[in-house]
Amino acid sequence: MTQNASTHGRQQHYSVPQPAPWPIMGSAALLLMAIGGVFVMNGTRAGWASIGAGFLLLVYMMVRWFGDVIRESEGGKYGGWEDLSFRWGMSWFIFSEVMFFGAFFAALFWARVYSVPDLGSIESNALMWPGFAPRWPSAGPAFEEQFTPMAAWGIPAINTLLLLSSGVTVTLAHWALKENDRRQLVLFLALTVALGVLFIGLQAYEYGHAIRELNLKLSTGIYGSTFYMLTGFHGFHVTCGAIMLTVILVRCIRGHFTPDHHFGFEGVAWYWHFVDVVWLGLFIFVYWL
Amino acid sequence: MSAVIDHDHAHGHHDHHGGYGGIMRWITTTNHKDIGTLYLWFSFLMFGVGGIMAVVIRAELFSPGLQFVNPDFFNQLTTMHGLIMIFGAIMPAFVGFANWQIPMMIGAPDMAFARLNNWSFWLLPFAATLLALSFLMPGGAPGVGWTMYAPLTVQMGMGMDFTIFAVHLLGMSSILGAINIITTILNLRAPGMTLLRMPLFVWTWLITAYLLLAVMPVLAGAVTMTLTDRHFGTTFFNAAGGGDPVLYQHIFWFFGHPEVYVVALPAFGVISQVIPAFSRKPLFGYASMVYATSAIAILSFIVWAHHMYTTGIPVSGQLFFMYATILIAVPTGVKVFNWVATMWKGSLSFETPMLFALGFLFMFTLGGFTGLVLALVPVDIQLQDTYYVVAHFHYVMVAGALFAAFAGIYFWLPKWTGKMYDETLGKIHFWLTLVFLNMIFFVQHFLGLAGMPRRIPDYPLMFETWNKISSLGAFGMGLAQLLFLYIVVKCIRSGAPAPQKPWEGADSLEWTHLPTPVPYHSFETPPVLH
Amino acid sequence: MTFSGLALALEWNLQPAASRLAAEIQDLHEYVMILCAAIFVGVFGFMFWSVYAHRKSKGHQAEEFHEHTTVEMLWTAIPALILVLIAWPATRLVVAQKDTTAADLTVKVTGIQWKWAYDYLKGEGEGISLISTLSTPREQIEGRAPKGEHYLLEVDNELVVPVNKKIRMITTAADVVHSWWVPAFGAKQDAIPGFLRDTWFRAEKTGVFRGQCAELCGKEHGFMPIVVRVVSQEDYSKWVGERKKALLAQADDPSRKWSLEELKARGEKVYAANCIACHQASGQGSPAVKAPALAGNKFVTAEPGPIDTVLNGRPNTAMQAFGRQLSDTEIAAVITYVRNSWGNKASDVQPAEVKARRK
Numbered sequence A: 001m002t003q004n005a006s007t008h009g010r011q012q013h014y015s016v017p018q019p020a021p022w023p024i025m026g027s028a029a030l031l032l033m034a035i036g037g038v039f040v041m042n043g044t045r046a047g048w049a050s051i052g053a054g055f056l057l058l059v060y061m062m063v064r065w066f067g068d069v070i071r072e073s074e075g076g077k078y079g080g081w082e083d084l085s086f087r088w089g090m091s092w093f094i095f096s097e098v099m100f101f102g103a104f105f106a107a108l109f110w111a112r113v114y115s116v117p118d119l120g121s122i123e124s125n126a127l128m129w130p131g132f133a134p135r136w137p138s139a140g141p142a143f144e145e146q147f148t149p150m151a152a153w154g155i156p157a158i159n160t161l162l163l164l165s166s167g168v169t170v171t172l173a174h175w176a177l178k179e180n181d182r183r184q185l186v187l188f189l190a191l192t193v194a195l196g197v198l199f200i201g202l203q204a205y206e207y208g209h210a211i212r213e214l215n216l217k218l219s220t221g222i223y224g225s226t227f228y229m230l231t232g233f234h235g236f237h238v239t240c241g242a243i244m245l246t247v248i249l250v251r252c253i254r255g256h257f258t259p260d261h262h263f264g265f266e267g268v269a270w271y272w273h274f275v276d277v278v279w280l281g282l283f284i285f286v287y288w289l
Numbered sequence B: 001m002s003a004v005i006d007h008d009h010a011h012g013h014h015d016h017h018g019g020y021g022g023i024m025r026w027i028t029t030t031n032h033k034d035i036g037t038l039y040l041w042f043s044f045l046m047f048g049v050g051g052i053m054a055v056v057i058r059a060e061l062f063s064p065g066l067q068f069v070n071p072d073f074f075n076q077l078t079t080m081h082g083l084i085m086i087f088g089a090i091m092p093a094f095v096g097f098a099n100w101q102i103p104m105m106i107g108a109p110d111m112a113f114a115r116l117n118n119w120s121f122w123l124l125p126f127a128a129t130l131l132a133l134s135f136l137m138p139g140g141a142p143g144v145g146w147t148m149y150a151p152l153t154v155q156m157g158m159g160m161d162f163t164i165f166a167v168h169l170l171g172m173s174s175i176l177g178a179i180n181i182i183t184t185i186l187n188l189r190a191p192g193m194t195l196l197r198m199p200l201f202v203w204t205w206l207i208t209a210y211l212l213l214a215v216m217p218v219l220a221g222a223v224t225m226t227l228t229d230r231h232f233g234t235t236f237f238n239a240a241g242g243g244d245p246v247l248y249q250h251i252f253w254f255f256g257h258p259e260v261y262v263v264a265l266p267a268f269g270v271i272s273q274v275i276p277a278f279s280r281k282p283l284f285g286y287a288s289m290v291y292a293t294s295a296i297a298i299l300s301f302i303v304w305a306h307h308m309y310t311t312g313i314p315v316s317g318q319l320f321f322m323y324a325t326i327l328i329a330v331p332t333g334v335k336v337f338n339w340v341a342t343m344w345k346g347s348l349s350f351e352t353p354m355l356f357a358l359g360f361l362f363m364f365t366l367g368g369f370t371g372l373v374l375a376l377v378p379v380d381i382q383l384q385d386t387y388y389v390v391a392h393f394h395y396v397m398v399a400g401a402l403f404a405a406f407a408g409i410y411f412w413l414p415k416w417t418g419k420m421y422d423e424t425l426g427k428i429h430f431w432l433t434l435v436f437l438n439m440i441f442f443v444q445h446f447l448g449l450a451g452m453p454r455r456i457p458d459y460p461l462m463f464e465t466w467n468k469i470s471s472l473g474a475f476g477m478g479l480a481q482l483l484f485l486y487i488v489v490k491c492i493r494s495g496a497p498a499p500q501k502p503w504e505g506a507d508s509l510e511w512t513h514l515p516t517p518v519p520y521h522s523f524e525t526p527p528v529l530h
Numbered sequence C: 001m002t003f004s005g006l007a008l009a010l011e012w013n014l015q016p017a018a019s020r021l022a023a024e025i026q027d028l029h030e031y032v033m034i035l036c037a038a039i040f041v042g043v044f045g046f047m048f049w050s051v052y053a054h055r056k057s058k059g060h061q062a063e064e065f066h067e068h069t070t071v072e073m074l075w076t077a078i079p080a081l082i083l084v085l086i087a088w089p090a091t092r093l094v095v096a097q098k099d100t101t102a103a104d105l106t107v108k109v110t111g112i113q114w115k116w117a118y119d120y121l122k123g124e125g126e127g128i129s130l131i132s133t134l135s136t137p138r139e140q141i142e143g144r145a146p147k148g149e150h151y152l153l154e155v156d157n158e159l160v161v162p163v164n165k166k167i168r169m170i171t172t173a174a175d176v177v178h179s180w181w182v183p184a185f186g187a188k189q190d191a192i193p194g195f196l197r198d199t200w201f202r203a204e205k206t207g208v209f210r211g212q213c214a215e216l217c218g219k220e221h222g223f224m225p226i227v228v229r230v231v232s233q234e235d236y237s238k239w240v241g242e243r244k245k246a247l248l249a250q251a252d253d254p255s256r257k258w259s260l261e262e263l264k265a266r267g268e269k270v271y272a273a274n275c276i277a278c279h280q281a282s283g284q285g286s287p288a289v290k291a292p293a294l295a296g297n298k299f300v301t302a303e304p305g306p307i308d309t310v311l312n313g314r315p316n317t318a319m320q321a322f323g324r325q326l327s328d329t330e331i332a333a334v335i336t337y338v339r340n341s342w343g344n345k346a347s348d349v350q351p352a353e354v355k356a357r358r359k
């Protein structure tokens, strides 16, 4: 606490929230979605009902839970001490997300460095997979169709620019918030959301193009698997990020946050930078090299 | 910059459950002690369920031939026994300890994110539900081992999918819990509680939380790829599409090896509280304990392939992973030596927690040595996937982690319940557990050496005698745990009132600064440390 | 149970070695055990001395020391040194173990649920293939008959190799990961589907050596033994000769026309040896591996019969390709059998039809 005391002053009480039903509601929602998911994947369409119910419950839970947090924040319950907790919490959450992506990057590197060359080695050619040439991109020795790999210098490059500029705009918004310039804040934040949405749109277009014209699907061997898993999870994270930004935007319009108390904003901005950095990794290793 | 903020509890300090009563109190609670209690009971329930599965396994292995279960169901039991014991029993037990103890030991008002804390717990019963549901699906639960190696997972029925989602929920729970613990320790310490004054239990949990944060998402990734390989035509673990089954193993063990230290480190923490208390002497080598724990954690990230010596990794890989693995013996040894040195020239007494701690020390070291034997590639080639491995990991996890959990429960039970447990019964529980445990697992070393593979429902005749002894031990061990349940219930119902500090040598904040039983809200304002 | 079971049951060490590698592993193991035992006695000597001498009940007063830099350095350094003493011989052995070059005989072994297929690739006997399946009868496993001496460790076709020759085993698998292991040789190597791995052994004694699959591979994992018969060079050459002759004699003429009854009778045997594990003797299938019922199955009785399914298997399911394991006649027979059992009724399938569909 000595370091807290110097940066945040001595604060005697830490706000411990009241009991809440939201967590168990969230668990129930996830259970419903999981059960529904299993049934859908195994060919029982009725599972969709369970997924839908779970999803609605999840959204309701999040709205209420975050609503509580926002109310507590705006009600002045969170001082510097709690603020620091949020910072630690969000940073380590993002760290765990990095590790999640790490697993899929590991799969990509493994395929490129080990498994595909191994499958195309001389002995493997002689005894297992005659004629398989270990070249990346590869869909493996038993893949019989043709496919075209993704090119880096089209939409992906544009998307890189979009995301990078959205990183800039969110920072500009942050500066505006610190200056208490609400108009600039809203402007740049709205711009960030717009860039994010545009990114998602282009990504969706690109998927359509890949499936229809390049014959590149999730089932296109290891290339298709790693391509769609990595970009898909990234796209999912961008979508979440964009929704979070939108919520923050609405809160800004409503006049929430102050120049020195706005962790909600910052946390989302960090998250946005994180999806940005992941995209750079994707652009380099999935599209470019 | 900061104002003294009006506090949630300012108006309701003495009403217990902030509006909710009955069962809703437990469902909605944000109190670290309530949540700790929930974790501990849940963990005990899972220990019973996993243990009963083990007893069925042992019953089947009592004699050669198929007796009670068919081979497929046997594999399901093995899988679920492993998953439930690790994710349902041992990990939640130590998270329960963390919830109860960390705020009290560092003088914090509660966990940093109390509502999230509730969610960390309340994900577990739902994950357990998914695991239970998998048994009811066509084809039953997956029979793939707790390691869930591809591509056997692709052949499984719907039960596999339930298990995968259960692992996702378990992972979420661990990640959220880890974030909470890290934040609590880093941000909620009382003034004067510097990092190097924290009790060692808190230190081990801080490091464990980092391990969890780094590896649980990786496990989530691994099972997600399994899911898409099963249903969406990806080929991550399928050579025909350019993937590799061994890739799964790498990803799994990148999680799996640190995971075993997730099980072990909090156990080390508990032992580091108990031994000094009953030696009436400060912990020897506090600083080196902290460094050793960190060293173990860091090394644990670069040893994973010692589970994969037989997969055919190149010789350079085998050597690297062998050297890195045996290196872990050094910091672990430091810990063992420090514990012994703590006892040296102390003033020792042997109440139940101390007995369990000594049992831990003795048998964990034994399990560590068999780990070292397994770490040597040539020897492991003979022992990989045999009962020698089963013996190794039950020594470190049952005689190790579980014993530490028992030590911790007897140690803190007076604080938690305000009552003393029955010392005589406690000692009986210890001796019974000790004897039966060794009966189950010591002979398994011989089985493994002689060549009995693990995960088999039936075995050649030459293995019969040791298997019989092992099975008898398992039945005894199960009965001994019923005694434990009785001891705890008896303590809660009719134990004698406990003093504030029942253990002479205990010196952390919960003993020195808080009355027994502890009030519902312990440190609403930070305690003053000298 | 049986006498032999009890006599062998008191084994407490590694199985007797039949190769130098295995013997060296045993030595390494004993060497490490002795070191560990010494450390163990040392450490717990101290502990039990404290337990005895520094008891409160004996009135011992606690001292206050809690640090000692020299001691702490020592007990970091000394274990590290001991580790070097362990790592050195281990390293030498690892390098030897991985050296699969200069083999006299190369055999490819394929793990298949739940049997082993051996192909002699290079060296004397090149071209021989055999499939090795558990031969312990179900009655023994289910306790309806007394268990034999080599219960669960016996197979129909043993791997036969010459003594004192370096044998390179290339492992792979058709479905899931298996592991080929013979303890007496100190050789264990996982069999990874789609990939090739290798290990080697040089048996120094003649005799029969037994092992088991050492990687969980589904419900019959416990029933997938490995039996290697090591014979003298002369016996080996003799065996190779006989094997080749038998192969010629055995080969059925694929153009011969078989009667339905003949096919059914032969097919029943093939079915019992190859299909029962998944589709059950009753033809009901088993959900554990998602194997469908063949009884009353329209796909089975439809024309021209599930020839492709049996020949090529179904990718990513437990249904394996039998084209390589079974002859045209055997496949024709088993298909005829499943098409005409458990109430199924359909035309027979002739070996020539199977031959025609082979790719």
Ligand code: HEA
Pocket: B147, B260, B261, B263, B264, B306, B307, B325, B326, B328, B329, B330, B332, B333, B334, B336, B364, B365, B366, B367, B368, B369, B370, B371, B372, B374, B375, B376, B380, B383, B384, B385, B389, B392, B393, B396, B397, B400, B401, C036, C039, C043, C078, C079, C080, C082, C083
């Ligand atoms: C609590 C859990 C835990 C802990 C702490 C450990 C600790 C260790 N484990 Fe273990 N292990 C498991 C849980 C654990 N393990 C599990 C669950 C599996 C099987 C998973 C599965 O396949 O299902 C496994 C499997 C496993 C394997 C793979 C076996 C195989 O499948 O073939 C190996 C191989 O290297 C190994 C090694 C080690 C080593 C070297 C340590 C070291 O950390 C031990 C260090 C300790 C000591 C050495 C003793 C004290 C030291 C001294 C007194 C100092 C002096 C000593 C010397 C100089 C030697 N373990």
Ligand code: HEA
Pocket: B044, B045, B047, B048, B049, B050, B051, B052, B054, B055, B057, B058, B078, B079, B081, B082, B083, B085, B086, B090, B144, B145, B146, B147, B390, B394, B397, B398, B401, B402, B440, B454, B455, B456, B474, B477, B478, B479, B481, B482, B485
């Ligand atoms: C910390 C984890 C942990 C614990 C505590 C245990 C405890 C036990 N395990 Fe463990 N075991 C594993 C982790 C654990 N195990 C893992 C990870 C595997 C590998 C799985 C795999 O291969 O995939 C394994 C595998 C494994 C095997 C090998 C199976 C195989 O390869 O096929 C065997 C066989 O003997 C076994 C036996 C036992 C026994 C007899 C106990 C006993 O100690 C259990 C004693 C407890 C009881 C008997 C219950 C007591 C009863 C109550 C408490 C009553 C209360 C009841 C209710 C409230 C419902 N275990």
Ligand code: CUA
Pocket: C111, C114, C177, C178, C179, C213, C214, C215, C216, C217, C218, C220, C221, C222, C224
């Ligand atoms: Cu094949 Cu186990």
Ligand SMILES: [Cu+2]
Pocket: B256, B257, B260, B303, B304, B306, B307
């Ligand atoms: Cu490990």
